[in-house]
Amino acid sequence: MHRKQQQGRWCRLLCRAVLLPALALAALSAGAQAPGAQRGVPVLVYHRFGPVAADSMTVRTATFEAHLRMLAAQGYHVVPLADVVRWQQGGPDALPERAVAITADDGHRSVFDVMLPIARREHVPVTLFIYPSAISNAAYALTWDQLRALKETGLFAVQSHSYWHPNFNTERRRLAPEAFRAFAHMQLRRARERLEQELGGPVRWLAWPFGIHDEELMAIAASEGVEAAFSLQGSAVTLASPRLALPRFLMTDACGDGCLARMLAQATAPASPAVSRSQTSPPHASRPRAGAAQ
Numbered sequence: 001m002h003r004k005q006q007q008g009r010w011c012r013l014l015c016r017a018v019l020l021p022a023l024a025l026a027a028l029s030a031g032a033q034a035p036g037a038q039r040g041v042p043v044l045v046y047h048r049f050g051p052v053a054a055d056s057m058t059v060r061t062a063t064f065e066a067h068l069r070m071l072a073a074q075g076y077h078v079v080p081l082a083d084v085v086r087w088q089q090g091g092p093d094a095l096p097e098r099a100v101a102i103t104a105d106d107g108h109r110s111v112f113d114v115m116l117p118i119a120r121r122e123h124v125p126v127t128l129f130i131y132p133s134a135i136s137n138a139a140y141a142l143t144w145d146q147l148r149a150l151k152e153t154g155l156f157a158v159q160s161h162s163y164w165h166p167n168f169n170t171e172r173r174r175l176a177p178e179a180f181r182a183f184a185h186m187q188l189r190r191a192r193e194r195l196e197q198e199l200g201g202p203v204r205w206l207a208w209p210f211g212i213h214d215e216e217l218m219a220i221a222a223s224e225g226v227e228a229a230f231s232l233q234g235s236a237v238t239l240a241s242p243r244l245a246l247p248r249f250l251m252t253d254a255c256g257d258g259c260l261a262r263m264l265a266q267a268t269a270p271a272s273p274a275v276s277r278s279q280t281s282p283p284h285a286s287r288p289r290a291g292a293a294q
């Protein structure tokens with residue numbers, strides 16, 4: 001046997017006998033220590049901002065600023081939602097400890113007037129979920145130019161919130177099954193196409209309107225190329241979360257900085273069978289009400 005062959009054989013034997021078990025052990029211990037192994041990552045969803053909480057979906061500017069101050073003071077790191085999605089889908093765990101992501105749904109003008117200057121000042125990344133029918137159309141909504149300006153800051157990503165924010169439960173009652181499926185496909189496809197045409201892409205994530213989703217809708221989303229979709233379920237994203245129903249915490253003005261701190265502490269605590277789901281849900285993360293755009 002040639003020396004080289006011998007060396008190769010020895011290496012193969014050595015690899016099997018020593019290196020593989022050692023690597024497996026290292027992987028196990030890394031898994032035990034890796035923060036991503038058991039950690040939950042909270043994703044917050046805001047809607048509108050203003051000087052007063054004029055409705056249930058408006059968070060006062062002062063409350064939003066207090067939230068960000070609390071996050072910084074308690075060592076939370078606001079990371080781009082893309083990092084959370086990558087981690088959740090099995091990518092290399094590049095998330096810092098105490099990672100949190102911020103999103104804002106519906107494309108309200110106050111995202112430009114109020115949220116943008118604060119996000120710039122604090123260097124906070126935000127993902128917007130937009131339904132294109134309202135943009136440059138409804139009086140309360142952002143314009144396409146404003147969305148382009150938001151994207152150009154490098155802090156804001158823009159993804160889909162369906163085309164016109166339908167209530168899929170209502171539409172399912174109204175339409176025959178085949179017509180409903182065609183409607184749902186249209187809502188997701190038109191939103192993606194319009195967003196990519198106006199702002200560039202790729203648009204591969206979806207926030208379910210009103211958080212409404214089920215197996216049929218998730219199958220339709222998957223067939224439309226949606227790679228991650230978000231609900232309003234009020235818990236942290238974990239490695240076990242379904243990728244087309246990733247939970248988010250609905251933020252309202254009733255939850256100030258102390259409330260948010262308690263909520264995040266609970267949400268990111270190691271899972272315990274003694275802690276029931278109701279205890280880990282924030283008090284305000286109630287089911288979406290019909291008629292309120294969420």
Ligand SMILES: [Zn+2]
Pocket residue numbers: 105106161165209210293294
């Ligand atoms: Zn919405």
